[in-house]
Amino acid sequence: MESWERTRRRWQHAFFGSWLVLTSAGPLTEVGQVLPVALVAGLAAWYAVWFVLRTPPAGEVPLPYVAGGALLCLGLFAIDRSFLVVCLCVLVPYCMDAVRIGLVAVLSCAGGWLWHSYHHGGSISWTEIAITVLIAVSAATSVGYFSSVARQSAERKELIDQLQAAQEARAAAERQAGVAAERQRLARDIHDSLTQGFASVVMLLEAAQERSPDDRHLAQALCTARENLVESRRVVRALRPGELDDGGLPEALRRLSGRLSDETGIDAHAVITGPLRPLDAQVQAELLRVAQEAVANARRHAGAGRVTLTLSYMEDLVVLDVHDDGDGFDPGRAAAGHGLLIMSERMAQLGGTLLVESAAGEGTTVVASLPVAAR
Structure with a gap:
């Protein structure tokens, strides 16, 4: 540029x-x-x-x-x-x-x-007036032409800048998603192989120790197996998203709203509706990322006084709703917003949808829904 x-x-x-x-x-x-x-x-x-x-x-x-x-x-x-x-x-x-x-x-x-x-x-003379008018019209036309070309070039430059920024943001999001997916895979593999194996070894050694309580080698083997079981579980916890460690997605949303209230004074709270059900770790992680992005937008741009995060467990859907009472905007003119694009791509990758409802002065609502049955 x-x-x-x-x-x-x-x-x-x-x-x-x-x-x-x-x-x-x-x-x-x-x-x-x-x-x-x-x-x-x-x-x-x-x-x-x-x-x-x-x-x-x-x-x-x-x-x-x-x-x-x-x-x-x-x-x-x-x-x-x-x-x-x-x-x-x-x-x-x-x-x-x-x-x-x-x-x-x-x-x-x-x-x-x-x-x-x-x-x-x-x-x-009228001839002088006519000639002067013709020259002025010609010059004004040239000015208008040059101005339109310059304006068009500036718009193209802005679009190219936005496209490059969106591509960079998308590449970063894809890298982040790839890293998160690989961490989840490693966590599952370690849990399903090493952790389960150590747990079985511990159970067998405990049974053997009951028959030979004075065997020093059995006691040492049992202690080592227990230590490795604890270490494997620690590695699994480290590979999972930290926000989802305690209480899963519902508690992570409550902590997110609590931090927003503590740091900004905004009246923020989380609401959970419907019977809780287990969700895939990637589904929870992506919904949490959408909630974090929506809250960040409300915090930076909306001038909101109240933010509500609602997680609804339905029969075949799980729906995340983030609503603020801020300034609002025109979603049709928000194509340059990288955050909305990234959130939409996150949902599309999991077969879900993202809906943004907003208008000037009427706040903003971001609705992310995923088909639970399909997962």
Whole structure:
């Protein structure tokens, strides 16, 4: 994107330079004085100071540049009215970005030309008026064209930036999901093999010790087996999502709402409805991530005073509902929001759906649902 901006600036400099030469070459030849040449050179240098040696932020209008350029143009206009068109060069940098400024420049120059003709000749012919109007319309059309091209380019740049950011966010989410899935697989494998094996060994050694309570080797083997059983369980717990260790998803949502209230003062609470049922570890982890993202959005952007997390166990569905009473937004214009995209992808990967309901001033509701029967 930096190369695109540099290219745009180069075209702007070329546009200014060519327009300055085109509009001042004729009048300088006719006048034939040193002062006009110095003023035109000063105008070029003044432009270079503000737009070549430094780069103003996009959309900024440096008032010192406009004021200095206007003074130089007034000096040229006082020498000869033919230099009036040169005054457009002061606002040429904005003809590509701000159509209003360009149109003001065109109308000012057209009005100045007609006023100068009337002041020196005492009258204005209809031919002069018609020619001036045609030139002004042509110049205004050029300004509008340049402005539309610049606006379209800026929109494309913004879309490309958003696409790159979304791709990076999606890649990060996929990496995170892959790591989480691998940790879950390892936890299951360790639990189903090593942990169960150690538990069986402990039971067999306990039975053997009951028959030979004085056997020192059996006691040592039993102690070692118990230690390894405890260690394998510790590894399994470390591989599972920490938030789901105690009480599963319902307790994790209660802790999440409690932290939100403690840290921000927002009235947040979690509600669990329906008969509890065991859920796949990945389902719990993904629903928790959706809840965390929705709560983070309410905390950062919504200005909410109340947040409610509702987990509903239905006959064939488990539904997570996160509602806030904040400012709300237009979901149709939220395509740039990476969080919504990631939450939707999380649900789609598990065969579920994500619904976002919101309107300005009416709060926001995020509903994530998963088919339990399908899992």
